Amino acid sequence: MLRVAVIGAGAAGLCVARHILSRLNVFAPPVVFELSENIGGTWCYDERVGTCDIGRLIHSSMYRDLRTNLPKEVMMFPDFPFDSQLSSFLPHQEVQNYLRQYCEEHHIRPHIRFNTAVEKVTPVVTTTEGDKVRTTWEVTSSDSSGGQRTETFDSVFVCSGHYSDPHIPNIPGIKNFKGKVLHSHDYKYAEPFSGQSVVVLGAKASGLDISIELANVGAQVILSHGNARLTFPLPSGIQQSAVVKAVDEDGNICFQVIVDGSVASADVLMFCTGYNFRYPFLDASQLGLDIQDHLVSPMYLFMMPPAFPSLFFIGICKIICPFPHFNCQVQFALAVLDGRVTLPPASQMKDEAQRQLRSRLDQGVQQRHLLVLDQDQWEYCNTLARIANFTPLPPVVRSLYEETWRQRRIHPQNYRKLNYRLVSVTQWELID
Ligand code: FAD
Numbered sequence: 349m350l351r352v353a354v355i356g357a358g359a360a361g362l363c364v365a366r367h368i369l370s371r372l373n374v375f376a377p378p379v380v381f382e383l384s385e386n387i388g389g390t391w392c393y394d395e396r397v398g399t400c401d402i403g404r405l406i407h408s409s410m411y412r413d414l415r416t417n418l419p420k421e422v423m424m425f426p427d428f429p430f431d432s433q434l435s436s437f438l439p440h441q442e443v444q445n446y447l448r449q450y451c452e453e454h455h456i457r458p459h460i461r462f463n464t465a466v467e468k469v470t471p472v473v474t475t476t477e478g479d480k481v482r483t484t485w486e487v488t489s490s491d492s493s494g495g496q497r498t499e500t501f502d503s504v505f506v507c508s509g510h511y512s513d514p515h516i517p518n519i520p521g522i523k524n525f526k527g528k529v530l531h532s533h534d535y536k537y538a539e540p541f542s543g544q545s546v547v548v549l550g551a552k553a554s555g556l557d558i559s560i561e562l563a564n565v566g567a568q569v570i571l572s573h574g575n576a577r578l579t580f581p582l583p584s585g586i587q588q589s590a591v592v593k594a595v596d597e598d599g600n601i602c603f604q605v606i607v608d609g610s611v612a613s614a615d616v617l618m619f620c621t622g623y624n625f626r627y628p629f630l631d632a633s634q635l636g637l638d639i640q641d642h643l644v645s646p647m648y649l650f651m652m653p654p655a656f657p658s659l660f661f662i663g664i665c666k667i668i669c670p671f672p673h674f675n676c677q678v679q680f681a682l683a684v685l686d687g688r689v690t691l692p693p694a695s696q697m698k699d700e701a702q703r704q705l706r707s708r709l710d711q712g713v714q715q716r717h718l719l720v721l722d723q724d725q726w727e728y729c730n731t732l733a734r735i736a737n738f739t740p741l742p743p744v745v746r747s748l749y750e751e752t753w754r755q756r757r758i759h760p761q762n763y764r765k766l767n768y769r770l771v772s773v774t775q776w777e778l779i780d
Contacts, residue, residue, distance in 0.1 A: 352375060354504075356507035357382035357386075357389065361662075362447060363662070375682075379499070387447055388447045391443045393408060393440055404465070409511050416440070428449075463491055467496070472485070508627065510664060512626070525595045530616070541616060571588050572592050589603045642716040646702050650728070744771075744775060
């Protein structure tokens with residue numbers, strides 16, 4: 349029986365546990381380590397900022413009024429639909445409920461060790477008879493009473509999420525800024541910003557949504573970003589600007605504009621600039637990995653360090669359809685473990701992973717976006733399904749996902765009012 353450790357009881361970790369529990373002929377029941385007292389990870393809204401009672405950073409970056417940016421019809425694990433009575437775009441509480449139901453339905457809860465943090469994961473390589481190399485994993489965890497324990501597993505799934513460690517770009521002179529500086533990780537709701545001038549840095553999902561929330565309570569928002577000017581309608585309280593270049597000695601924010609610079613003063617500087625990868629329990633060099641703010645490499649199939657293909661990272665790619673994507677990665681990883689998929693030798697996996705990154709760089713993808721899959725996610729998931737021989741994602745997932753992105757670009761304030769229904773594996777329809 350293969351013993352598997354799962355780090356994190358968010359959507360990814362629950363998905364690993366669910367699939368292991370359906371294959372108890374090969375796997376021992378999983379041990380899921382969860383540092384908080386809840387399941388759901390990102391979807392556990394926490395009003396606290398900074399650190400919690402036991403000194404750990406608050407994990408969730410959820411804000412009070414967040415509604416999902418994908419409809420439930422594509423967000424769901426393909427084998428576990430949301431309640432059909434719910435609207436398509438859900439308040440975050442409904443996603444947490446959904447994950448609780450998933451957990452109950454698949455009897456996962458007894459296998460979760462709550463309030464238990466994984467502190468260290470170490471590979472132990474032994475040479476067995478016939479010169480075969482075997483890797484096991486020592487996992488050291490500590491519970492809330494501080495008690496430490498080290499156990500041995502055949503495989504470890506890293507499902508600790510990557511939306512918790514705020515990325516703050518270097519802005520010269522930021523110490524001169526006299527107002528409030530915060531990252532979207534610590535943004536909870538808009539009311540305290542009413543009547544204030546707020547410079548929001550970054551116009552991706554959170555930057556845009558938070559700007560709209562702020563404008564709706566009467567904040568004056570300067571939405572600063574380096575993309576092409578957004579052409580869809582934004583609330584009147586939002587003005588777009590170029591990227592912030594520096595804060596001058598008077599505490600004013602200088603914007604980088606191609607022709608001439610411009611300057612603004614503001615009460616608040618809000619970084620919606622994404623998150624860093626952070627795996628404090630891993631020794632990257634020991635694993636042959638390079639872990640940077642926005643990149644973990646080389647990773648075979650965006651999942652495994654080539655030298656240690658029994659360590660799996662679920663969900664490190666960005667701009668994906670998360671739950672269906674996790675579901676594909678998990679099925680693939682389990683097929684590797686139980687021998688249904690034979691991997692190439694480590695050197696070949698490393699070459700392939702590096703070649704893939706190089707080809708993305710050659711196509712003009714910036715270093716910080718190398719793990720953005722976006723359009724490539726469908727071929728990626730299909731490839732995993734083909735190799736490991738599991739049912740691929742139904743085409744309707746892609747088609748409704750793409751429709752949602754189209755609507756988001758045209759109506760960023762209103763696309764969540766739409767409701768959809770899946771008609772077949774290839775078709776969806778809009779309903780009232
Ligand atoms: P997480 O949910 O982050 O779970 C990781 C878990 O690991 C946590 O419970 C944490 O406590 C635990 N953990 C971490 N370190 C340790 C340790 N050392 N030991 C033990 N446990 C540990 N996706 C969508 O599909 N639709 C959306 O609308 C959407 N909106 C989003 C909005 C925001 C603001 C954010 C931040 C993300 C959003 N996402 C959305 C993406 C979302 O992150 C994924 O859907 C998914 O929930 C990620 O799950 P995860 O299990 O990978 O990570």
